[in-house]
Amino acid sequence: MNQFDHPNIQWHRVSPKFVMREVVTIIIGVLVWAAIAVALSFIPGMWWLMGAIPALLTAIPLTYVVQRTRAIGYALRQDDLLFRRGLFFSRLVAVPYGRLQMIDVRRGPIDRMLGLSALRTMTAAPMSQVLVPGLPEAEAEQLRDHLIRVAETRRAGL
Template identity: 40%
Template sequence: MKPADDALAPPDLDWRSVSEQLYTMRRALLLGVCALLAILGGGLLGWLVAWWAGLVPVLVAIGVGAWGVPAIGRNQRSWRYAERADDLLIEHGVLFRRLVVVPYGRMQFVDVAAGPLERRFGIATVTLHTASASSDAVVRGLPPTEAGRLRDRLAALGEARSAGL
């Protein structure tokens, strides 16, 4: 990332990015939905209204796909996290940058989840739960081994630094 993009982040941290498989999964989902829209919407409108009306959903699907694929790539590259001595930092966002700092002592539990599609693409999601539901943090698109390592490390650090909750 460019230095101007790092205005929120503290300097000199070992930032880790998420897996490229997150981009691959989201791109496949987007293109699948666009293809479904083009085929079903185009076929239905072409059959019920006129052949030229069936082109509208096809053109919309092509436009959404052409805009969405690069946007998904930029979003995937914006996700990163860093572990510090007392807290975990998660940064993401393209247009609006967001930096979430979760102190280890405030974590109640760490959840690792992988749905069927995530498992197919070899990624998992780590969710850090705190006492406040609004301060929960999520790291999407980690390889399962890294997700397990992060879960174990965060659980151990959270237990060691618990704030008496």
């Protein structure tokens, strides 16, 4: 057990609606590549494969979208924000509150339809940037406000 699997850390997960957002995004990608395959099918030869193969490859993530969504989470500790994501290539980031320089809430068109937001944090170090997707709008705004308050108190001593 590492320090991030400690039972005292309360991990918050993204909304179950985020699965639907990911499915819609994947389907849009598949449809774009399928349209390209259909357009290329009018050219004599096997040109339609140039769209069909990417369409198939784009559809593969549908098989593990639920597991990938469950792997996303964040935790608020005393001194930092933890963020984790990924199944095959996992990422775990600890961002000290005092290093936060910007906290942003984003909503794309699909997110707005589902009532979701993404919270993005930035620091001076590009590798410590965090994007927490799939948060309900109210939770994202509350988290943003909390992080701003905590970051301001931690920077005061700098």
